[in-house]
Amino acid sequence: MTRPSRVLISGAAGLTGAFVVREFARHSDRFTVAAFARSAERVAAAGLEASGAKVHYGSFEDRESFCRALEGQDIYVHLVSLGFGHAPTVLDCCRLARVRRGVFVSTTAIFTDLDPESKVIRLEAEARIRDSGMDYTIIRPTMIFGTDEDRNMSRLIRHLARWPVVPVPGPGTSLMQPVHAADLAKAIVAAASTSIAIGREYNVSGADPITYNQTLDLIAELLGRRVLRVHVPLRLMIPLFWLYERLMAHPRLSVEKLYRLNEDRAFSNAEARQDLGFEAMAFREGISREIDEMTNRAPSGDRVSSIISRAATHPSKAPFRAIVMANGR
Ligand SMILES: NC(=O)c1ccc[n+]([C@@H]2O[C@H](COP(=O)([O-])OP(=O)(O)OC[C@H]3O[C@@H](n4cnc5c(N)ncnc54)[C@H](OP(=O)(O)O)[C@@H]3O)[C@@H](O)[C@H]2O)c1
Known part of the structure; x- marks a missing residue:
């Protein structure tokens, strides 16, 4: 052996x-x-x-x-x-x-x-x-999500649980294909387990491409929240982000991120499926798991976690409705 x-x-x-x-x-x-x-x-x-x-x-x-x-x-x-x-x-x-x-x-x-x-x-x-x-x-x-530790979906979940309005830079129609960290981990272990993967390079993405608008809609729906989507043209946001980046010591947002958000980021995972037996969970399932995880880990009494918690136990009580205020790049 x-x-x-x-x-x-x-x-x-x-x-x-x-x-x-x-x-x-x-x-x-x-x-x-x-x-x-x-x-x-x-x-x-x-x-x-x-x-x-x-x-x-x-x-x-x-x-x-x-x-x-x-x-x-x-x-x-x-x-x-x-x-x-x-x-x-x-x-x-x-x-x-x-x-x-x-x-x-x-x-x-x-x-x-x-x-x-x-x-x-x-x-x-x-x-x-x-x-x-x-x-x-x-x-x-692609973008990795799955727990409170991620720097993308967990922020959106928190924002949508807390605020009734979400600003969207540009039309929000660019595609992304986030991958859950649990699925990515399986792909990494599979790669380490097979000689087929030697000398090979794999894009590892989520199950399906999804737009930023669809992402916001889905999270709000799962939280049972009504959220107003306010689309702000990029030409207005860029100078604000530029200023913010220069004023803050550790800016979490940047002009580059703004442009990235408006770039298509969908990638095929066909080769990973073929060589590594890769399978990705549906985004809805992944984000539901993340909401559950955030609910379980948050300190009791926290307002955001109690909204998340209520939504997690009664997901269909307050159907989501988004209103598009303005559109355009
Ligand atoms: N997050 C995404 O959306 C995303 C998307 C595409 C690709 N990736 C790539 O996927 C990989 C994993 O991303 P992640 O988001 O899971 O990473 P992460 O949460 O940011 O964790 C990075 C880890 O690297 C450690 N580290 C940083 N600098 C180090 C240094 N100088 N010496 C030793 N350790 C160091 C950190 O240590 P501490 O724990 O001490 O901080 C941390 O544990 C990265 O290569 C990233 O570029 C990420």
């Missing part, structure tokens, strides 16, 4: 990381799981030790800590953004530790027609991975 493969996962305490660690741990007959993480607090919040993972603390800035964590591993799974510029360190440590198999998570954002700084870094990182001599797989998710 062959021993289980030893797998090290970086970015393990992040949104996707928690799902990936659990998914590998579920296959303990085939994998022994180790996590590379920066802080004990984040490790505890992600429940990594409960899933039986051995945790190696460190960061890519402390190169030795990463090289040490890789010693004796068979497979490396990279979940930290390739846009942070760590690829040279990562690939060098893999070479020194003789870890040949690697699954690297990139992003479909590399296909954007826009020119964010991170695009060049990500493309360069992907090229280095291809040239590294490793048995690599590149996985490119």
Whole structure:
């Protein structure tokens, strides 16, 4: 009988990381799981030790800590953004530790027609991975959602639970295809499990494309809320976002994000389905799960969570009705 493969996962305490660690741990007959993480607090919040993972603390800035964590591993799974510029360190440590198999998570954002700084870094990182001599797989998710930890759907859920109005930059008709972190985790484990995936690159997206308007409508419906959609032309929003970006120390919104929102971001997952047996849950199911999760985790007495909670138990009480105030780019 062959021993289980030893797998090290970086970015393990992040949104996707928690799902990936659990998914590998579920296959303990085939994998022994180790996590590379920066802080004990984040490790505890992600429940990594409960899933039986051995945790190696460190960061890519402390190169030795990463090289040490890789010693004796068979497979490396990279979940930290390739846009942070760590690829040279990562690939060098893999070479020194003789870890040949690697699954690297990139992003479909590399296909954007826009020119964010991170695009060049990500493309360069992907090229280095291809040239590294490793048995690599590149996985490119679309927008990832699934828990309070995501920085997209959870914000929309909170906003729609709290406010009766939601501003929509532009017409809101661009497509996106968000993927649930649980589905993405299965694709990553499947890629690490098959030699078919070696040297291959997969876009991993949700079940179906959906517009921003449809996303808002669905969340409001599931929350049992009436929300007024106010479409604001992009030409009015751009100067406001530009100013906001310059005034705030840590802006959560940017002009680039505004443009991205109005770019089609739907990608086929046909190759992942064929090679990895990938299956994505319907967006409605994924977002319902996220609402449930947010309800269960929120502190009691919190106003937003009580709205979410009421909606989760009585989803059909207040049918959603959106009103489009103005339209146009
Ligand atoms: N989120 C999306 O919508 C989305 C869409 C497409 C692609 N992706 C890609 O998918 C991957 C996973 O995304 P995610 O949203 O799940 O990530 P995430 O929640 O932001 O988590 C990233 C993890 O990386 C760790 N990390 C950051 N810098 C590090 C460093 N210098 N050294 C060591 N660890 C470091 C963080 O550690 P701490 O826990 O200590 O902060 C965190 O656990 C990323 O490569 C991302 O670019 C994400």
